[in-house]
Amino acid sequence: MTRTPAPLKFTLISTLYVSQAIPLGFFIVAVPAILRSQGLSLEGVGLLSAIAFPWLIKFLWAPLVDRFGSERRGHFRSWILPLQTLSVLTVVGISLLDLSSQFLPLVLAGAAFMLLAATQDVATDGLSVRILRHDERGPGNGIQVGGYYLGQIVGGGLMLIAFHRFGWTAAVLAMAAFLALPL
Template sequence: MPDRTRAGKLAALAALYFAQGIPFGFQATALPVFLRASGVSLSAVGFSGALALPWVAKALWAPLVDRFGWERLGRRRSWILPLGALLSLTCAAAAFVPPSHHLGPLLALVFLMNLLAATQDIAVDGLAIDLLGRGELGPANAAQVVGYKVGMLAAGGLLVWASAWIGWRGQFGAMAALILLSTLASLALREPPSSEVEARDRRSVREVLATVLVALRAPGALWVVAFLGTYKLGEAMVDMMFKPFLVDAGFPPHRIGLWVGTYGLVASIAGSLAGGLLAQRLPLLAAVGLSSALRSAAMAGEWYLAAAGPPTEGAIIAVTVAEHLFGGAVTTTVFAFMMSRVRRSVGATHYTLLASVEVLGKSPAVWLSGALAERLGYAGLFALGTALSVVFLGMLVPLRERQTGGALSGEPR
């Protein structure tokens, strides 16, 4: 029975994260294609990336999700259900505003989708922290990452492909139905009652913020923040320039899409599952260290492709699969470690803040990657990215020495 209960819990969480991956998958992957096909300028297509801003800024309103909630329905569920319903309705509305005729309203609706999904994500993260024990962090974060990626794949790939037959309205109708059905999975989860300590920590938004500040001042907590803000710097700059490198090496876009967008995504999902198993079998920091070291070795393969001369198709596929496999494992193990460092009473705010640090930390590397590639060449950039990934592994040493920060408990340890 415990195994069935755990499996049901993980399946429900995966479904909720799947729902949140749908709008981001459409905005990040499908929207640029539809915009360009409708004659939108390249500068406008690039600017459409700003529609994902709610995912970066969600820490600003996360304290509201921790503070408010209807206990009778479930403090987290009282956010998840209405947000899911609104997200589904927004997708349904977008079915009637194709970019060729209603570009402004469509972009506004996509922004609203991201806002609703990002806010729901805060509540789902808080629910996961409320429900999970330490031994469940690995499998649960594998369910989180895989569910989200499959949602992105569905909206950014499969439904775009199917739109040739079901049309624009059919595509968004399917998105709306999938989101609504996935959101209902929260009804299968039983939220634990709040303790007196947890209730005290969130009596007001000010109390929520004060509790998070206390957690961030705990010994070793700033090392956690520093690690999360830097561990993907090297990977981010290499990933951003790897596809342009393949283009400049003479490979056509459709083959690059197959290798990176299909083989790579499948390998990334497999790596996320493997990372969950690793986080369950090993101490979390050991799992992070092992997966990070393997990821750095795979990145060295990308440097070798650029430095050794014209790359072959087989070598590109092997390196791509390895980098995505170990990159997926790193994401799961780091997210599990991050969740273990969260103070449960304000879990939605604390976890969202750490997740925002993770996103913002790698952004400068993405922004500067093109300029660095022009100055250093692809081989030099890939060497720099690999070196940074190895160097920042050193931050695991002080984390190992200072096991602190409120590991899924009411009080910081």
């Protein structure tokens, strides 16, 4: 049996953590700022943060992710690839929304996006534990956290800049393209 080199494992892990943290940065940083600039009340902005709730309760379905999966395709891979694909499709749908008149659809799509990302996080955590040797777990955890923060920066700050320069649809489609990279 050949061992996968640590740099390859670390690249995979960092890419996955970046991509699943993008929704959090997007909906916790970029979207509230964009909507506030368009006149949404502070109450509305505050309520928007509730869509991150799936991250808080993901432990409820984590046992299902650990238990069910295709061993033929790779247990955690059989979760990660469909979840990442659905995330990309959800973001494409979000790009079509009119921010000035479709707040509720934005919230619902955002909640779906967060649910997908939180579930992918469970699968990525499981994959990380499975593929990293004991001596690789410390650096792997550092890469996980770094990837998470990079995803927050991309989803939050870079999306605000892209929105300002290119508008909603182009910025969100660029985010969808970025999310598709790990596929």
